Amino acid sequence: MIAGEMRAAADFLAEQRESYGLREDDWDRLAIIGDDGLVRHLHAQGGTIGCGADLPRSRKVRLALFDEDRALGEIVSAVNGRSLVFGCAGLHGLFSKSRPWESTANTTYLYGELVNAGQ
Numbered sequence: 001m002i003a004g005e006m007r008a009a010a011d012f013l014a015e016q017r018e019s020y021g022l023r024e025d026d027w028d029r030l031a032i033i034g035d036d037g038l039v040r041h042l043h044a045q046g047g048t049i050g051c052g053a054d055l056p057r058s059r060k061v062r063l064a065l066f067d068e069d070r071a072l073g074e075i076v077s078a079v080n081g082r083s084l085v086f087g088c089a090g091l092h093g094l095f096s097k098s099r100p101w102e103s104t105a106n107t108t109y110l111y112g113e114l115v116n117a118g119q
Contacts, residue, residue, distance in 0.1 A: 025044070028066065038056070085101060085102075088109065
């Protein structure tokens with residue numbers, strides 16, 4: 001429900017991506033954030049919208065739109081020469097500009113889980 005009106009989530013999110021000039025499959029720059037402060041990334045799932053985490057108990061969320069300049073400033077202000085930065089693959093891909101924290105701190109990006117099976 002959006003502003004008291006029932007709307008299909010897929011339609012609403014498609015409209016939002018279009019209004020912000022995002023690709024139809026861009027689930028990295030458009031997410032939702034709950035009143036608990038957690039950002040939840042979404043994905044298309046067989047004609048519906050899937051979420052990799054539970055929604056907040058209140059079931060109330062708002063859009064979380066990635067802003068590259070703001071994110072850059074937040075990361076740079078939090079990182080120093082003693083930092084060890086673990087970023088997700090999505091974070092690496094979100095920045096079209098430079099990633100200056102890489103020259104300040106040891107940084108790695110996780111592109112999935114690794115499993116070593118017994119040989």
